[in-house]
Amino acid sequence: MxxxxxxxxxxxxxxxxxxxxxxxxxxxxxxxxxxxxxxxxxxxxxxxxxxxxxxxxxxxxxxxxxxxxxxxxxxxxxxxxxxxxxxxxxxxxxxxxxxxxxxxxxxxxxxxxxxxxxxxxxxxxxxxxxxxxxxxxxxxxxxxxxxxxxxxxxxxxxxxxxxxxxxxxxxxxxxxxxxxxxxxxxxxxxxxxxxxxxxxxxxxxxxxxxxxxxxxxxxxxxxxxxxxxxxxxxxxxxxxxxxxxxxxxxxxxxxxxxxxxxxxxxxxxxxxxxxxxxxxxxxxxxxxxxxxxxxxxxxxxxxxxxxxxxxxxxxxxxxxxxxxxxxxxxxxxxxxxxxxxxxxxxxxxxxxxxxxxxxxxxxxxxxxxxxxxxxxxxxxxxxxxxxxxxxxxxxxxxxxxxxxxxxxxxxxxGVFNGLMSEEASEHARQEMKKGLKQHIYKFLKEKHDGEFHGHAGIEKMLKIWEERTSSTEDTFSNVKTKAIFVELLESQRQYLAELNKDPKIDEELIRVQLYQIDLEEERLKII
CATH class of the missing domain: 1.20.1530.20 (Na+/H+ antiporter like fold)
Known part of the structure; x- marks a missing residue:
């Protein structure tokens, strides 16, 4: 040995x-x-x-x-x-x-x-x-x-x-x-x-x-x-x-x-x-x-x-x-x-x-x-x-x-020249993130109007995501209500899982985004 x-x-x-x-x-x-x-x-x-x-x-x-x-x-x-x-x-x-x-x-x-x-x-x-x-x-x-x-x-x-x-x-x-x-x-x-x-x-x-x-x-x-x-x-x-x-x-x-x-x-x-x-x-x-x-x-x-x-x-x-x-x-x-x-x-x-x-x-x-x-x-x-x-x-x-x-x-x-478009890949990524932002805003809107109407933390979060749906900024804000945020992250995963069923969507893009969501959840645990 x-x-x-x-x-x-x-x-x-x-x-x-x-x-x-x-x-x-x-x-x-x-x-x-x-x-x-x-x-x-x-x-x-x-x-x-x-x-x-x-x-x-x-x-x-x-x-x-x-x-x-x-x-x-x-x-x-x-x-x-x-x-x-x-x-x-x-x-x-x-x-x-x-x-x-x-x-x-x-x-x-x-x-x-x-x-x-x-x-x-x-x-x-x-x-x-x-x-x-x-x-x-x-x-x-x-x-x-x-x-x-x-x-x-x-x-x-x-x-x-x-x-x-x-x-x-x-x-x-x-x-x-x-x-x-x-x-x-x-x-x-x-x-x-x-x-x-x-x-x-x-x-x-x-x-x-x-x-x-x-x-x-x-x-x-x-x-x-x-x-x-x-x-x-x-x-x-x-x-x-x-x-x-x-x-x-x-x-x-x-x-x-x-x-x-x-x-x-x-x-x-x-x-x-x-x-x-x-x-x-x-x-x-x-x-x-x-x-x-x-x-x-x-x-x-x-x-x-x-x-x-x-x-x-x-x-x-x-x-x-x-x-x-x-x-x-x-x-x-x-x-x-x-x-x-x-x-x-x-x-x-x-x-x-x-x-x-x-x-x-x-x-x-x-x-x-x-x-x-x-x-x-x-x-x-x-x-x-x-x-x-x-x-x-x-x-x-x-x-x-x-x-x-x-x-x-x-x-x-030069056999692959023109077959792979970086612009097309970037466009697909941006479309996926845009759809994800809209899904998040819809999720928070439903929660706000239903269970948490008048909740200051949820209203603040809703305002942030309302602004993000029309913005290209990728910074993520701090969230006080952890339970809702975890539920939000799980909702994003479900959305991406459904999106992945589309044969036109590259699964690698989905996996990268899911990995980022996992990182967000881990960051939330140490806030």
């Missing part, structure tokens, strides 16, 4: 410092973390880093997925569910199939089941990398919603392929009926368990009347329960966490008070940042062990690098092809929601950017490490070390090559 603790503390410190440096360099921090881990791994005398795949799957994955689901807009996911599910399932399967066919043809000793195993490992893009990279450029809400939604589901589909391929390699046979039944159960069971536990946790938060600390602590363990129970039932733990997180996210106003929402945001943001940072650092640190295993089996390093480059090219090509097919299908079957780019050349670049945004990361590494060393018969698992090395090369190349060029590509291609 005394040797592990300093190492973990150093890793956390390195993650924080490298993230700060990445911000100054204006590059995504996962790129810098992987490269830093790779450089550190070559330091003489450094003990080899051995990673337990269960550590990543069970310790790291549930909270990362839960936070991503909590941050996602369910309204946007519902709006773009067709293209999101096609990318999360069909594109992942197409990518795995492409990898399987190519490696079966080019790499000696790679059977189709082994190819599907490798394809399932490297097929899913990494959500953290994409989000970290795209924050340096402006992309339309549509594109970001598709990327977010895809990242929530593609891990589950790729791990399902991985499991089936692993069984096929171990047993030497693939039974379609059993595979289909197992697939349906993994998906339906995972979603069902996630929704059930999400409902139970919401009821527990409300029924137990937890304080702020208890609320936040409970949210930290909830994704682990979802993941563990689903895996015990042989369902998809990833889908359980995602669906449970989405269910609870849409009901956050019902079971979390303002203090819990504000403090949970900071706690979760820091917690997930550290988890992501450690995993990306570990990816680089793990290279010496992978290379050592490769050399032990006599595979030349240059040959293995070549195989990794081929697989990476297949991943990029398959995703780009899939993006163009998705756009074509959208124009044929759903022309009403098809993107409008303004010109044919810019329209043709949209799928290219979507295809170029498929950086690999945490899930791929964990899945590769989860391959057993031996088969059930005791024989050595075929091509395990080469699969590990190819996975590492795919992660490194997609992060560095695509990660560094994607912001430049978006910036200089």
């Amino acid at each position: 005394h040797t592990i603790l300093p190492f973990l503390l150093l890793m956390v410190a390195a993650v924080v410092l490298l993230e700060m440096w990445a911000g100054k360099l204006k590059i995504a921090y996962p790129i810098l973390l992987v490269v830093a881990g790779l450089v550190v791994s070559f330091v003489p005398g450094l003990p080899p880093v051995k990673i337990d795949p269960d550590l990543i799957f069970f310790i790291f994955m549930p909270p990362i997925l839960f936070e991503a689901a909590w941050s996602a807009s369910f309204k946007e996911l519902k709006k773009w569910w067709r293209i999101i599910t096609s990318f999360a399932f069909l594109v992942v399967f197409f990518t795995a199939l492409s990898v399987a066919l190519i490696v079966n043809h080019y790499i000696p000793g790679f059977t189709l089941p082994l190819g599907f195993l490798l394809g399932g490992i490297v097929a899913p893009p990494d959500a953290v990398s994409t989000a970290a990279i795209t924050k340096f450029v402006k992309i339309p809400k549509t594109t970001s919603a598709i990327l977010e939604g895809e990242s929530l589901l593609n891990d589950a589909s790729s791990l399902i392929i991985f499991r089936f391929a692993l069984v096929t390699v171990g047993t030497g046979q693939f039974i379609w009926q059993e595979a289909a039944t197992s697939f349906v159960w993994m998906v339906v069971g995972g979603v069902g368990i996630g929704l059930l536990l999400g409902w139970v946790f919401v009821k527990m938060h409300k029924g137990l009347k937890m304080d702020t600390s208890s609320n936040i602590a409970f949210t930290l363990i909830e994704p682990y329960f979802m993941y563990w129970l689903a895996e015990q039932a042989h369902c998809s733990g990833v889908l359980a966490v995602v669906t449970g997180g989405l269910f609870m996210s849409t009901r956050r106003l019902q079971f979390l008070n303002s203090s819990s929402r504000i403090q949970a945001f900071s706690v979760w943001e820091s917690f997930v940042f550290i988890l992501n940072g450690i995993v990306f650092l570990i990816i680089g640190l793990d290279l010496p062990e992978i290379v050592e295993g490769l050399r032990a089996h006599g595979t030349p390093l240059s040959t293995a690098i070549g195989y990794g480059a081929i697989v990476t090219a297949v991943l990029i090509g398959a995703r780009i092809i899939s993006s163009y097919c998705a756009m074509l299908a959208t124009y044929i079957f759903r022309p009403g929601v098809a993107p409008r780019a303004g010109s044919r050349s810019r329209l043709l670049k949209l799928p290219l950017i979507l295809g170029w945004s498929g950086m690999r990361g945490v899930v791929s590494l964990a899945a590769a490490l989860a391959i057993p060393v031996t088969l059930d018969s005791g024989a050595e698992f075929p091509q395990r070390n080469l699969i590990l090395f190819i996975t590492f090369v795919a992660i490194l190349l997609t992060l560095v090559v695509q990660g560094l060029t994607l912001p430049l590509f978006i910036k200089y291609s």
